[in-house]
Amino acid sequence: MASKAANASRAASTTPRRRAASRAAYLEAKLGFRNYWYPAVFAHELADGRAIGVRLLGENILIRRVGGVPMAVEDRCLHRGVRFSRKPECYTADTVTCWYHGFTYRLSDGKLVEILTEPGSSLIGKLALKTYPTIEAKGIVFVYIGERAAGELAGDVPPNFLDPDLEIDGIRDEVKTNWRMGAENGFDTTHIYIHRNSPLVTGNSIVLPLGMYPNDKHGFSTYTESEPKGVLDHTFESYHPVFEAAIDGQTVARSKGINNQKIVAREVSIWMPGALKVDPWPDPALIQFEWYVPVDVDVHMYWRVLGKRVGSPAEAAAFHEEFETRWKTLALHGFNDDDIQAREGMEEFYRNDDAWEQEHLFKADSCIIEWRKIASQHNRGLQPFA
Ligand code: FES
Numbered sequence: 001m002a003s004k005a006a007n008a009s010r011a012a013s014t015t016p017r018r019r020a021a022s023r024a025a026y027l028e029a030k031l032g033f034r035n036y037w038y039p040a041v042f043a044h045e046l047a048d049g050r051a052i053g054v055r056l057l058g059e060n061i062l063i064r065r066v067g068g069v070p071m072a073v074e075d076r077c078l079h080r081g082v083r084f085s086r087k088p089e090c091y092t093a094d095t096v097t098c099w100y101h102g103f104t105y106r107l108s109d110g111k112l113v114e115i116l117t118e119p120g121s122s123l124i125g126k127l128a129l130k131t132y133p134t135i136e137a138k139g140i141v142f143v144y145i146g147e148r149a150a151g152e153l154a155g156d157v158p159p160n161f162l163d164p165d166l167e168i169d170g171i172r173d174e175v176k177t178n179w180r181m182g183a184e185n186g187f188d189t190t191h192i193y194i195h196r197n198s199p200l201v202t203g204n205s206i207v208l209p210l211g212m213y214p215n216d217k218h219g220f221s222t223y224t225e226s227e228p229k230g231v232l233d234h235t236f237e238s239y240h241p242v243f244e245a246a247i248d249g250q251t252v253a254r255s256k257g258i259n260n261q262k263i264v265a266r267e268v269s270i271w272m273p274g275a276l277k278v279d280p281w282p283d284p285a286l287i288q289f290e291w292y293v294p295v296d297v298d299v300h301m302y303w304r305v306l307g308k309r310v311g312s313p314a315e316a317a318a319f320h321e322e323f324e325t326r327w328k329t330l331a332l333h334g335f336n337d338d339d340i341q342a343r344e345g346m347e348e349f350y351r352n353d354d355a356w357e358q359e360h361l362f363k364a365d366s367c368i369i370e371w372r373k374i375a376s377q378h379n380r381g382l383q384p385f386a
């Protein structure tokens with residue numbers, strides 16, 4: 001159920017001490033939050049027989065399909081600690097063998113079932129790798145990180161992502177910044193300033209102001225009583241767009257999207273454990289979803305995913321074609337590569353823990369303050385970091 005957020009301008013001017021307390025857990029969440037499902041690889045990357053190593057929230061994980069079903073185990077041999085994924089060896093469908101001395105583990109339960117260099121070892125059957133729950137949905141393999149029993153995937157992804165008629169396509173790239181730089185760049189309403197020269201603006205005739213600021217106290221809604229938990233910004237209804245900028249009365253910048261026709265980004269929302277939804281975007285017929293998945297303290301996996309409602313396999317195929325030939329270049333790279341640069345620009349400053357006390361936020365950052373508060377107060381556990 002949605003509850004209207006506190007007065008947006010009041011949120012921006014909350015006293016520093018109260019602000020610090022309300023966001024404390026978020027500041028500690030350098031490696032994100034435990035007990036959530038995270039996207040790990042696209043399903044098409046995991047052909048039958050292939051084993052892939054990924055790093056999620058600082059944990060090394062090996063994923064392989066067994067009978068078509070993705071299985072995930074800790075990517076670290078129990079003998080001498082090497083990663084299987086350096087040189088995956090799989091002699092049978094449901095095992096992985098360590099390339100170093102031949103310790104062999106069953107993927108379904110992680111058990112050590114053979115040691116190729118010492119048959120009959122007394123260790124066999126006594127050791128087991130940690131295993132991770134997996135789910136495949138919308139062409140993405142999700143892995144659950146946590147010790148609590150895994151809940152429904154629907155509680156950990158943005159609303160509508162799992163809608164049966166929504167066809168999905170996307171890309172993922174490593175970005176060398178903390179995941180919170182990704183989340184705060186994506187959900188930042190005024191950062192559209194960096195996109196003013198994007199080829200998408202004229203290439204798809206979208207209306208894109210230089211910036212936006214909330215024009216009343218109901219700029220956003222918070223969702224904390226159901227899953228997923230998040231904040232939704234009513235950008236179209238509740239924000240004042242800025243199309244021209246001046247210094248000393250002289251116009252210095254003008255939006256290229258001022259006379260365009262297509263209305264996009266009516267709503268922008270962010271959801272635990274760190275996923276964005278821009279609806280519609282980058283076209284009135286599309287929705288963009290993004291994940292900022294912690295890899296390490298200073299690296300995140302940036303997932304850029306588009307969804308389109310389709311009514312038939314032919315429409316789905318047409319969308320994938322359109323994704324490859326148009327949206328991947330024009331929108332995901334042509335627009336969102338600017339975001340990668342912006343995050344890299346923030347990283348040096350925010351790497352220092354004192355930075356969160358030194359920033360000077362303005363009215364339009366109210367939504368970011370709200371996101372930090374929700375992430376601090378409604379998470380299922382912090383991922384510890386060394
Ligand atoms: S390190 Fe894996 S078998 Fe020795």
Ligand SMILES: [Fe+2]
Pocket residue numbers: 185186191192195336339
């Ligand atoms: Fe952006």
